[in-house]
Amino acid sequence: MPKFSRVFRKLLFSYIVILIIPSIAGYMSYRTSISVTQSISIENSVTQLLKSKEILERRMAEVEGFTRQLAINQDLNILMNQKTADQKTDIYGIWKMMQDVLTFGQTNDFLQHFFIYLHNYNVIMTPGSAYFRPEHYYENFHYTDLPLAKWEQTILGETHRSEIMPLHPFVNKGTQTSVITYMQSLPLDSFSGSSPATVVVIIDGKTISSLLSGITDRYGGWAQISDAQGRTIGLKGIDEKEIAKLSSDPNFNQEKVSQFYKDDLVITIRSAANDWVYKAGIPRHVLLENANKIKHITWTVTGLALLIGLLVGLLYAYRNSAPLNKLLSIMKEQFGNDGKSERNEYDFLQGNISKMILSNKRLESELHNQLPLVRDAFLKRLIAGEFQSREEVIAAAAQAGTGLSGSSGYVGILQINGYSGMGNVEILNELTAARLILKQALLDLGSPIQMTDMGSDKIVALFVCREGEAVKEMGKDDITHILEHLAQLLFDEYRITITAALGEDFASETEVSHSFEQAKQALEYAVYMNKTGTLWYSETQMESATYYYPLDIEVRLLSTIRAGEIEEAKRILQSIIMQNTEHRELSIEMKHQLIGELKGTFLKLLDQKAFMESESFEQVKNRILTIQAADPIESIQAEINEIMEELCGIITSKKNDIHTRTIEQIKKYVMEMxxxxxxxxxxxxxxxxxxxxxxxxxxxxxxxxxxxxxxxxxxxxxxxxxxxxxxxxxxxxxxxxxxxxxxxxxxxxxxxxxxxxxxxxxxxxx
CATH class of the missing domain: 1.10.10.60 (Homeodomain-like)
Structure with missing residues (x-):
């Protein structure tokens, strides 16, 4: 393969370079896996901590609710307020109160150990016992770092309002443990001095720590809860010395949600309810366990991919070099080398293909530059009524990119005043500048307007409503307001005055030329009457010396019927009737001439081959001839509509016959092949x-x-x-x-x- 060796080597080299990408992707995958695993672990740990926080806050809220229930207990209120005359004790009341509180500890494990201290009786009531001397209770249940006198002073003697004493060592009937203590004086409005009663709830630290086991059991880490002053509430998997060292380390940010500290990822969240701080530590090696698995899999797959890819690269380098050499030979045959020696085959291909692309782009640029000319030519043909059917208008509008398909609106002519009869070069240049200013001012008003020039001192503007919008949304008042604002702006800024003449509304694209003709007549009337400002066609006084039936309208009516568009044909006929009845007062003679012209139009139409071959040719012809000009215009219009329906039906039938023959031809060919x-x-x-x-x-x-x-x-x-x-x-x-x-x-x-x-x-x- 000496002929293809150079291309072959280049292709093979490119494949090898591509094969390096999986190795890079493998490394990026490994790094990404570490980041993703860390993010997931942080998210899971935060979720677990939030769950523990919610449970703990809910349990503490139940403890607080328990004290509020005691505050409204009638039996307890009686005991608190009894006088202890003659050292008599209400034994029955105390026994009944003990029975009342016996069931509270069965619904919340935080209420397993609590007591109520009555100051007037100096008695401590628990769910199972009553201690008429507090020192007897202290013998079984006491804080190891709090003597009896201090305990009586701080716990029993002071007033408490939902106070929580952090984790303290505690002896529970000889068993060493740690507890937190919730204290509330009764009644709830006690403020200072000694209160009638005190409720003390002793919560075992193991109960709180069990809420943190979800994190420590899953990751083998540690967790800690502290109050707003940094005192420990719950602890699991770490001791107080390590926590104190962590808190005092300046490198540890207490406000950061997640951060690495030594070999642990430490997550910190703060409760909005009581400012307690929840911390959790996850060992780094646990975080990277899944990432290491991904690393081994990634490098194994990458190695296999490199090996297999190298073999496939050899095959494809050989396979793809063949068509490249064939393409080179064809290009050289077509374009030749022109005596130049390219550095390699790719330079040769690039040079010739670049020429082709450059030529294509140049052609696209020229077409784009010609688009405004195409659009202007379309608008000129549209207002002149040169299109034969609505389909032709829609196709040309799409080609020009005007967006007029399915639109309705008004046609207006805007004339720049003060230049009549002037035609030297300076005046023409000034008019050109004035027309540009006028167009830009119209565009700046933000209305959907299409414009084209009409002579040196006039422009034609189409005020359109898009398909699906009502013409009323841009009615005469709106357009009048726009034009008045435009005239004032042009005069204030440039001292340009204009006269605007507008025709009646058009309901489809084919009626634009009719509205344009009305605008021309309105402008002529304005010039004749020396009127300025905005003038509508309906405001002009039209002479009725002749009827309205211009040649372009007749041509469009004929084209519409030949295309079989009955609705468009009816619309054109309605426009002709309206022009001759609403805007003119025709004499009897003029009416007869108009009806004669209409009859002549349809008789000319019958000369077409498509109608002459029809069986109903004679019948339609007789109906046209029997139309009487003396009949009411409404009955004449109805008769002509029926004639047009029959003619369009003939065209539709012809089309259907052609379609049927085409379908049969298709079916026959499919059946054969x-x-x-x-x-x-x-x-x-x-x-x-x-x-x-x-x-x-x-x-x-x-x-x-x-x-x-x-x-x-x-x-x-x-x-x-x-x-x-x-x-x-x-x-x-x-x-x-x-x-x-x-x-x-x-x-x-x-x-x-x-x-x-x-x-x-x-x-x-x-």
Whole structure:
């Protein structure tokens, strides 16, 4: 392969460079896995801490609710307020109160150990016992760092308002533990001095620590809860010395949610309810456990990918160098070397292909630059009424990019005053500048306006409403307001005065020229009457010496009927009648001439071959001839509408006949060529000599199904006949009905027939 060796080596080198990418991707994947694993762990730990916080706050709220229930307990209020005359004690009341509070500890494990101290009796009540001397209670339950006297002073003697004493060592009937203490004086409005009663709830630290086991059990880390002063409330997996060292370290940010401290990821959240701080530590090696697994998998897969990729690169380098060399030979044959020696084959290809791309871009640029000219030419043709049918208008509007399809509105002519009869170079230059200023001012008003020049001192503006909007949304008052504002702006800024003349509204694109003609007549009237400002066609006094039926309207009416567009034809006729009845007062003679002109139009139309071959030719002709000019204009209009409907029906029938013949031709060709796997829409369109999109839409409209579905139905019917004959195998039948593979045939047959080909053949045999 000496001829292809250089291209081969370059391709192989490029494949090897590409193969390096998986290695880089593997490393990035490893780094990403660490980041993702860390993020997930932080998120899970924060979630777990939040759950522990919510549970703890809910339990503490229940403890507080318990004290509030005691505050409204009638029996306890009686005991608190009894006088202890003669040292008599209400034994029954105390016993009854003990029974009342016995059940509280069964619903909340934070209420397993609590007592109520009555100052007047100097008695401590617990859910199971009553101690008439506090020192007796102290013997069984006491803080190891709090003597009896200090305990009586700080716990029993002072007033407390929902106070929480942090974690302290505690002896519970000889068992060493740690507890936090919740204290509340009764009644709740006690402020200073000694209160009648004190409720003390002793919560075992192990109970609180159990709420943190979700983190420590899952990650093997530690967790700690502290109050707003930094005193420990709960602790798990770490001791007080390490926590104190962590808190005093200046490198540890107490406000940061997550941070690495030594070998642990420390997560910190703060409760908004009581300012307690929840911390959790996760060992770094636990975080990276999953990432290390991903690392091993990544490098294994990367190594295999490099090895396999190298083999595939060798194959593809050889395979892809062949067409490149073939392309090079073709390019050299077509363009030659011109005596130049390129550095390599790619430079040669790049140079010639760049020329092709440059030529294409130059052509696109020229077309783009010509778009304003195309748009201006379209508007000029539109207002001149040169389009023969509505379809032609819509197609030309789409090509010019005007967005006028389906629009309605008004046509206006804006004339720059003060330049009549002047035609030297300086005046023309000044008018050009004035027209540009006028156009820009119109665009700045923000209304949907299309504009084109009309002579040196006039522009034509189309005030349009888009499809789906009502004409009333831009009515005469709105346009008058816009033009008055425009005139004032032009005069104030540039000392330019204008006269605006507008025709009546057009309901479709084909009526734009009619509205334009009305605007011209209104402008002529304004010049004749020396009027300035804004003038509407309806405000002009039209002479009725002759009827309105211009040649362009007649041509458009003829074209519309030839196209079979009955609604558009009726609209044009209605416009003609309205112009001659609402805006003119025709004499009897003028009315007779107008009706004669209309009859002549339709008689000329009947000279067309399409109508002369129709069976109803004579009937339609007689109906036209029998129209009497003396009849009311309404009855004449109704008769002409019926004649137009019949003529359009003839055109539609002709079109349907042509469509039917085309469909039959398509069906016949498909029936003849269904066995060919290469039978495509393009080949069918080529056979019937019609565009692909046209026959696709036509077949769907006439038959109600897509051409591809029809072809598949033909193939399945033929396949069913061959299956019944039991002469060929399923694989042979698939090739005979136009399928490249039997698998595609089986799927199509089951989709259409509901059963597989084998099952269908078996059912026929049975």
């Amino acid at each position: 269904y066995w060919d796997p290469e039978l495509t829409l393009y080949r069918v369109a080529k056979h019937v000599e019609r565009p692909e999109k046209y026959i696709s839409q036509l077949f769907k409209e006439v038959t109600g199904m897509n051409l591809s579905d029809h072809l598949e139905q033909i193939r399945m019917n033929q396949a069913a006949m061959l299956l019944k004959s039991n002469e060929y195998s399923v694989d042979e039948i698939s090739s005979r009905v136009g399928y490249h593979s039997s698998h595609s045939f089986r799927r199509a047959f089951k989709r259409v027939r509901g059963v597989s080909p084998s099952s269908y053949r078996q059912s026929v045999d049975e």
